[in-house]
Amino acid sequence: MAVSSLAGLGLRREMLAEFxxxxxxxxxxxxxxxxxxMALGGKYGKQFRALTERHAFFCHGLSLSIGSSAPLDVDFIKGIKAFLDLHGIAVYSEHLSYCSGSGHLYDLMPMPFTPEAVRHIAGRVKQVEDIIERPLILENISFYAAPGAQMTEQEFVLAVLEEADCQLLLDVNNIYVNSINHNYDAAAYLAAMPTERIRYLHVAGHYVEAPDLIVDTHGADIVDPVWQLLADCYALHxxxxxxxxxxxxxxPTEILLQEIDRIRDCQAAAIRTSRRAG
Incomplete structure (x- = not known):
């Protein structure tokens, strides 16, 4: 079991002055x-550059559209590489989804869970990696419909990771959200993920629309079942x-830090358990 416990925060522009x-x-x-x-200049651009010079940063993209049938936007990917190089960022993840077709959809649409889609994505992952000269890490997304599915979500994610030989950004909240919305066993899904491919984790809050419908909003506190799933994830992976x-x-930051402290406490507990077992 790895003991690389780190806790991070998604940076928003309104946090720049404080941090x-x-x-x-x-x-x-x-x-x-x-x-x-990428296009930020002036005072904000200088503040951001000063932060990236002193602190570790990961990038999590929104617009790559790795699953789209449209050709990859090579100029956009080259811009991503230039941004990563400028700020010395090695970690670049994206969503296992698509967000463009004949135009930009401004949402993360679920892939059809089919062998054809697996092969299509794997080829595009290699194209992106050749340009950015880094691994492309893919995230399991929350989804609300699965049209034309020939595989389960779990089977699809595992097949993409294997075919593309890529790493996984494992979103624990998305597992929980999907388990409620699609009535599957979150613990079994979590256990099926290959430890050696998981690069890092996301955890977040959500909105309960109905007992059988949860919306992944990232706009609320993390709930107890997700905290438990995160602890289970540390125990497994x-x-x-x-x-x-x-x-x-x-x-306010002091409230966010309470959740970050809880992440760190869960990590520390997993390390203690591992040492006792080892």
């Missing part, structure tokens, strides 16, 4: 969507680096 002065010790790394920062996502209804 330019001081970054709390509990935050080991930040994550940003490169699309939101090790205390991997974990990113707290909060995109809406963002509370």
């Amino acid at each position: 330019s002065q001081s970054v709390p010790a509990q935050i080991d790394f930040f994550e940003v969507a490169p699309e939101n920062w 090790g205390p991997l680096p974990t990113l707290l996502e909060r995109d809406f209804n963002i509370p």
Whole structure:
């Protein structure tokens, strides 16, 4: 079991002024969507550059559209590479989904769970990696319909990882959300994920629309079942680096730090358990 416990926070522009002065010790790394920062100049651009020079950053993209039938936007990918190079960022993840066709859909659409889609994505992953000269890490997404599925979500994710020989950003909240919405066993899904391919984790809050419908909003506190699933994940796969996502209804930093502290406590508990067992 790895003992690379780190806890991170998704950086939002409104946090720049505060963190330019001081970054709390509990935050080991930040994550940003490169699309939101690539063209940033002026005061914000200088503040961001100063942060990337002093702190670890991961990138989690929104617009790659790895599963689209449209050709990859090579100029956009080259822009991503330039951004990663400029800021010395080695970690670049994206969603296992698509968000474009004849135009941009402005949403993360679920892939058809088919062998054809697996092969299509695997080929495009290799194209992207050749350009960015880094691994492309793919995230399991939350989804609300599965048209034309010939495989389960779990089978599809595993097949993509194997065919593309790529790494996984495992979103624990998405597992929980999908398990409720599609009536599957979250623990079994979690256990099926290959430890050696998991690069890091996401955890977040969600909105309960109905007992059988949860919406992945990143706009609320993490609930107890997701905390338990995160603890189970550490027990199975090790205390991997974990990113707290909060995109809406963002509370003051001291409130966010309470959840980051809880992530770190869960990681520490997993390490203690591993040492006792070892």
